[in-house]
Amino acid sequence: MEYMNRRKFIKASISASLMGSATFGQTKGRGDKRKSKRPNILWIMMDDGRADAVGCYGKSWAKTPNMDRIASQGVWFETAIVQNPVCVPSRKSMKSGHYPHTFGLTAMGKPAGVTPAYMKKAEPNVDNLVNCWKQVGINPVNVGKRHAYQKDWISKGDRGALIDFLGNPKGAKAKDKFEKSKNEYGKVNIKTHRWMIGGVVPFAPEETQTWRLGDLGVETLKELAAGEEPFFLRVSFHAPHVPCRVPREFFIDPEKITLPLPTEEELKNKPRFERENLHIYAGGLDLTKEQIGICRGTYYGMVSLVDAQVGRLVECLKEAGLLNNTIIAINSDQGFQLGEHGLWKKRVFYEQNVCVPFIMSCPGLLPSGKVIDEPVEMIDFMPTLMELSGIDVPRSIRGRSLMPLIRGEISEWRPACFSEIDHSYSMYEELREGSGRRVMVRTKEWKLIYFMDERVADKDGALYNLKRDKDEKENLYNKPRYKRIIKRLESLAEKWDKEK
Numbered sequence: 001m002e003y004m005n006r007r008k009f010i011k012a013s014i015s016a017s018l019m020g021s022a023t024f025g026q027t028k029g030r031g032d033k034r035k036s037k038r039p040n041i042l043w044i045m046m047d048d049g050r051a052d053a054v055g056c057y058g059k060s061w062a063k064t065p066n067m068d069r070i071a072s073q074g075v076w077f078e079t080a081i082v083q084n085p086v087c088v089p090s091r092k093s094m095k096s097g098h099y100p101h102t103f104g105l106t107a108m109g110k111p112a113g114v115t116p117a118y119m120k121k122a123e124p125n126v127d128n129l130v131n132c133w134k135q136v137g138i139n140p141v142n143v144g145k146r147h148a149y150q151k152d153w154i155s156k157g158d159r160g161a162l163i164d165f166l167g168n169p170k171g172a173k174a175k176d177k178f179e180k181s182k183n184e185y186g187k188v189n190i191k192t193h194r195w196m197i198g199g200v201v202p203f204a205p206e207e208t209q210t211w212r213l214g215d216l217g218v219e220t221l222k223e224l225a226a227g228e229e230p231f232f233l234r235v236s237f238h239a240p241h242v243p244c245r246v247p248r249e250f251f252i253d254p255e256k257i258t259l260p261l262p263t264e265e266e267l268k269n270k271p272r273f274e275r276e277n278l279h280i281y282a283g284g285l286d287l288t289k290e291q292i293g294i295c296r297g298t299y300y301g302m303v304s305l306v307d308a309q310v311g312r313l314v315e316c317l318k319e320a321g322l323l324n325n326t327i328i329a330i331n332s333d334q335g336f337q338l339g340e341h342g343l344w345k346k347r348v349f350y351e352q353n354v355c356v357p358f359i360m361s362c363p364g365l366l367p368s369g370k371v372i373d374e375p376v377e378m379i380d381f382m383p384t385l386m387e388l389s390g391i392d393v394p395r396s397i398r399g400r401s402l403m404p405l406i407r408g409e410i411s412e413w414r415p416a417c418f419s420e421i422d423h424s425y426s427m428y429e430e431l432r433e434g435s436g437r438r439v440m441v442r443t444k445e446w447k448l449i450y451f452m453d454e455r456v457a458d459k460d461g462a463l464y465n466l467k468r469d470k471d472e473k474e475n476l477y478n479k480p481r482y483k484r485i486i487k488r489l490e491s492l493a494e495k496w497d498k499e500k
Helices: 006-016 065-072 087-096 172-180 209-225 272-282 289-320 378-388 480-498
Strands: 040-046 075-077 141-144 196-198 232-236 326-332 359-361 370-372 417-422 437-442 446-451 462-465
Touching: 040 289, 065 289, 065 326, 065 359, 087 378, 141 209, 196 289, 209 232, 209 289, 289 326, 326 378, 437 480, 446 480, 462 480
Parallel strands: 040 232, 040 326, 075 370, 141 232
Antiparallel strands: 075 359, 326 359, 417 437, 437 446, 446 462
């Protein structure tokens, strides 16, 4: 079956955790003799990593045994929603506990032609919650990509890619390898902007940017583990962001991937902005079925390569005897379209784009094998880490600690989850034209997407029933019988927009 039975997964994973040296729970090496009782934090972050790229989220072709094992021995959230479907605003939102419209960064690009009303109320100088650890004597360290509040980290560096965004080799050594290779899965480029969104590269896994970043992460973790004080380390991977490429050993067979293919018929009922602007930006109907397969096999393979680095980092914690007092957190800034609905990359509100993996494990602080199906938002991530670290969560932020939900003290979280992006601030001209702030309101059953902007006369909406239509194919927005539902969801958005 495409989706694993959740109970069977948990039962099998917990059984595996009792099998001696194969588990993360068993440690060797020195014990933890640290002076402070605050937990260590190892935050592993992907870039453009959608939730179903991690095996525990149900896709049988997702090969991530290390992340799956961490999930089975900790807590993972089935539906974790990012507050913006593009890198910088999403990361700033996650690190500040605020929604993007609060601090006025709702896209990546250049100023809009006309400033919208919501932007005039924005407060750009919101605090970075990572700095709260500095106040208790822990200086957060970053390896790899930073994005947002870059000066607030102790940076241990990054590793460059061997190809550019178009898939062209960088440097004489990389060019030589390409010239000598006989590649059965050549690169696939998107039509308008020519980004490489799929292909096998003639590099050994150890030569890739992801593996070399893993080397730097392990090196840094060993340095921190040798100290006597707790640490906060984030290892921030560039994968599976474009250029999408993977060594042959990690490529996933496209025949095993059964995601839906885009059709002309489905696109007819989609909002105008998707059919026109977004199709120019990243049109999925421009590719053949074979090309789509290559891109999908590449993407899931890139996440599998990240997973191999996760295993190396966890092994380092085991060697240091620090697993029992280290919070391992895994997430991403947003997801990635793989041709579903005729779209590639991001900047949209389909589940593949706004749902990210969210996993946390710490034997001393968190339950084992707990799956939470209540939808949550990623503004809650940092407040949760703060409570686990014994740090007060500011009342001024919109995010809040998820610990009451994790402990089972409550069963419901928010009436709805929200995400937003203002395409009038985009770096891509085809998205700026005739557009503005687009908002998503998501409940357990419904998802509404529309222009919430006085500059755009046509709301150009989409409404999906997530219980009956999990693939979000049938747009119900223009059907009269759903007007009350649309009005109710719009009222939730209006209230959300007004709150500080």
